[in-house]
Amino acid sequence: MGSRFGPEHAKALTRALKCILATLRVACVAFVICLPLTVLSTTLDAAEEAEQSLEKARKAIAARSFDQAELQLERVLMLVPEHAEARVILASLMAQLGRLETALLLLQSLIDDPRTEDDYRQRLRGIYALIAQAPRLASSTQMPDAMASDPDKRGYWRGEIGLGHSSNPLARTAASELPLTIADSVINLPLSDRPIRGNQIQASIARLGPDQGFDLNLTSVSLSGGQIGHAAAGRVSAWGAIAGPLYWQAQAQQSLDDQRRYTFGLSLAEGRNRLTLAAFREPTRGETGQFLRYEHRVLPLAGGLWSAGIERGHHTEQTPDYLRASITGEYNLGKQRFLVVNWGYQGDLSGYNPLLENNSRRWLETRSVAFERHFVLGTQKVVVLRALANERRSNLTIFSFRDLGLQVSLLATWL
Incomplete structure (x- = not known):
């Protein structure tokens, strides 16, 4: 008794398998191309959201809403943990709120970071010394708000x-x-x-x-x-x-x-x-x-x-x-x-x-x-x-x- 699959059925099956493999190949290529774009889009969204939160933190500091500013700065660091500017502003804010230990630890993390530029590291050492020399002068009633909202202030x-x-x-x-x-x-x-x-x-x-x-x-x-x-x-x-x-x-x-x-x-x-x-x-x-x-x-x-x-x-x-x-x-x-x-x-x-x-x-x-x-x-x-x-x-x-x-x-x- 002959096989149920003749030459025509074998050719059809071969064409179907080739079609499936081609489809999978195209899908893999599309996945490889689209994945970095998706990751990049997510990264860009996180960076953009971090900048928005940073701007909200600056406005909150200007309005002396320190609790809200702290929440926004923590959100920035959650989205972009290596955000140096946010760490400096948060350190100044912690000093204003009397949490000197946290402030100094944040500054020290930037000073020790090898990616920090030498001139900026020197300024961070100065800010660190400024807080450490007179803790009471870092309270919210004595340090200008702009020192916390703008780390580029020279004094x-x-x-x-x-x-x-x-x-x-x-x-x-x-x-x-x-x-x-x-x-x-x-x-x-x-x-x-x-x-x-x-x-x-x-x-x-x-x-x-x-x-x-x-x-x-x-x-x-x-x-x-x-x-x-x-x-x-x-x-x-x-x-x-x-x-x-x-x-x-x-x-x-x-x-x-x-x-x-x-x-x-x-x-x-x-x-x-x-x-x-x-x-x-x-x-x-x-x-x-x-x-x-x-x-x-x-x-x-x-x-x-x-x-x-x-x-x-x-x-x-x-x-x-x-x-x-x-x-x-x-x-x-x-x-x-x-x-x-x-x-x-x-x-x-x-x-x-x-x-x-x-x-x-x-x-x-x-x-x-x-x-x-x-x-x-x-x-x-x-x-x-x-x-x-x-x-x-x-x-x-x-x-x-x-x-x-x-x-x-x-x-x-x-x-």
Whole structure:
């Protein structure tokens, strides 16, 4: 019995198979061609949507709708995780909202990214240092909104003027006698200078930027309580970027007791670490010298943001060399309330004076606490109420003092 499929059926089947294979081939080619176009279209849609969200974030920041701005910026990074501009703006926004740790991590991620251009990396280091040096100044009442909405801004101005009253503005000791060691005997010398209350006027102006800046502070004290007297102090500081993490810095200052000091040095700032080597001159005391200082800033600890430093100083004339350490903590208590605590210690490496405590090595321990309450008056203007308490203890009586004070100041920032 012959087969059911003759030559004609075999040819028809062959043609059908060839047709199917050709169709599949065309479909595969079409898929290969269309897939990149589809992916590209999706990518373009994501990039376009990210830019739209970024624009919404800028408008939200301008309207001070920070929660909405944060949501839009997070959406940008969800769509385009490598969006550098969004990360910078979000970092500035986090700083404004008091979330310094998040802000610094965002900036550090860009600094460490090898794709970041060198000049832009330098600016990011400057912004990082700007936030790390003064966490309270990054709050929403003090940093201009445009610094967050436009990362290309080169800096901003900050001005402050204030009035205050202090129980001991000249930092005089409360002791009535000064013990002197003469010929193996102790003589108590009466002290006529006693702590005196005084009224203070303070003013400051600063230009703060990621690449350079300066800061001018002036203080005037008028003694009260029947005393006639006046004292003035001032300090001007300037700094600027040299290359990479290297900065120069200079400072000139005069204290309330008319002591002058001039300093110039170099700083290496990387992340939260800063190393400074500087030379100084003190013309009123006929002294010169150098110091080496290391600082670690913005360390989250015990609910606050802490900074610590250690310094080794050398004098070329008669003043003893010293070691100095300091710790500062800032607490954001919410509702524009801040608590700042500070502890410092200095130990001389040789005797201070043969007449004082038998030429003992001097040590100084300083403690201070300040409470601030900020009241927003308008865009980038705030009234600051500040209560302060300072104390310094020493094995040499003349260097010990206590001081309590109240201050009210108007602070403003602008571009």
